[in-house]
Amino acid sequence: MFDKKVVRRRRAALAVFVALSIAVLTAYFGESGGGFFHALQRGSQEAFAPVESGASRALKPVRDLFGWVGDTFDAKGDNEQLRAEVERLRSELARSQTAERDAAQLSGIVGLSRQDMYPRGTDPIAARVIARAPTVWYSSVKIDKGSGDGVKVDQPVIAAGGLVGRVTQVTGGTAEVRLITDASSAVTAQVMPEGASGVVRPQVGNPNDLLLDLIEGDRRVTEDTTVVTSGFTSTKVESLFPRGIPIGTVTKVDLDEFEQYQRVHIRPFANLRRFDIVQVLTRRPPNTQAAALPEGSAP
Amino acid sequence: MIVAPMTFVRVGLLLILAVILQVSAVSQTSIFGGHADLVVLTVAAIAYYAGSVSGCAVGFAAGFLLDLASGATMGASSLVLTAIGYSVGRFRELRDPSHGLMPAPVGAAATAGWVLTFAAVSFMLDVGARVSPLVIRDMVVTVVLNTLIAIPWFVAIRRILRPSLSVDPVELGRRRQQPRSAGPIGLRGLEI
Incomplete structure (x- = not known):
């Protein structure tokens, strides 16, 4: 009923591709960042980049449409949450500005040079x-x-x-x-x-x-x-x-x-x-x- | 599937298109916390129309391309998609389904198999962080979205693959159905 040759061929194909996958997985884990598969990944990412960049830009309106639908659902809850956060941040800002002014004066007093902080x-x-x-x-x-x-x-x-x-x-x-x-x-x-x-x-x-x-x-x-x-x-x-x-x-x-x-x-x-x-x-x-x-x- | 240079070109372009669409658009479109997965649908569709041997070969190639493009651990996606491609191909060979709505359950089963098996492989490779129960929600959303888009996606892939298919399961099923008898005025079902 079953053609033995076909069955053998099918099983051999499955075994070969599973073995190949495991071999790639093992080699990837075993090699350093400069190894063959890592280099291949970097090379292909560079090769694909222009196409991906173009596709990403071209499909942005579609992404935005789906994002807009999701955002509309979340917007009501976010609005209330953000109002509360704005109130809290206003008072924190006032405190921070006072503290910053004080700190600038104090560092001047002790002769410390002011250092740039994130994101400056x-x-x-x-x-x-x-x-x-x-x-x-x-x-x-x-x-x-x-x-x-x-x-x-x-x-x-x-x-x-x-x-x-x-x-x-x-x-x-x-x-x-x-x-x-x-x-x-x-x-x-x-x-x-x-x-x-x-x-x-x-x-x-x-x-x-x-x-x-x-x-x-x-x-x-x-x-x-x-x-x-x-x-x-x-x-x-x-x-x-x-x-x-x-x-x-x-x-x-x-x-x-x-x-x-x-x-x-x-x-x-x-x-x-x-x-x-x-x-x-x-x-x-x-x-x-x-x-x-x-x-x-x-x- | 007929093994010819044009077959490789068709399947190769399909896989590249699916991977690029996935990483540059679909993965960035979050719907209820999850997103569709075109790569597993493409593998399932090709395996469904072309059989188990082609299915596992295409699964391996799709996983390899996906890992190259996404920067994930190489070999993990290939391993899982090889199994998915083989399973879908065997299902078609054993059951020989030809119903027009069959792509929906096949797409759903393939996607569920993909997300669950990939999670298991990730655990075996040591996740190293806590896993939120929301992962299950993401998986369910992916399965639902893929079920919804499975039928048009399978139809599109069948059209592209048609010249390379040695046996088209849909055409085969249509031919097997007995034509309903027609009446003297030529209308089917009105035997008057």
């Missing part, structure tokens, strides 16, 4: 997102600026006033940005104004809720406070992110069962599900005071 002194380069990874398990985007524009690996990337990720691969005209929602991401951060430090980790599948882990239980964190990159530095290691880049707002604080550490939930400032324009910070601002990290946390 970072030489930001604006770039357009031309491609996005299609699964939630790898959160990365491709941008239309590369080494030819001054973009380098490990430079931080921001959008809409908040950190979105860092550059992980660069070609002449494009760069890959690994987002802070990627499973492999970890950013040292500090809660302002309390000063508690920890590591921001993502929750795969929920880009609107990041976790700030490893905060000591005795340094209480309150809701509605701002989380910024801590820019950790020591003699041996240095954080990839300069100090002071806003990440998000604290929405909830959980204590673990032994109350040794707190787990802080953060709503990122940038809409990590949907952004078209980003800025790559191509220059590191002069170092400011290093943040203290709890023991055992990675920079």
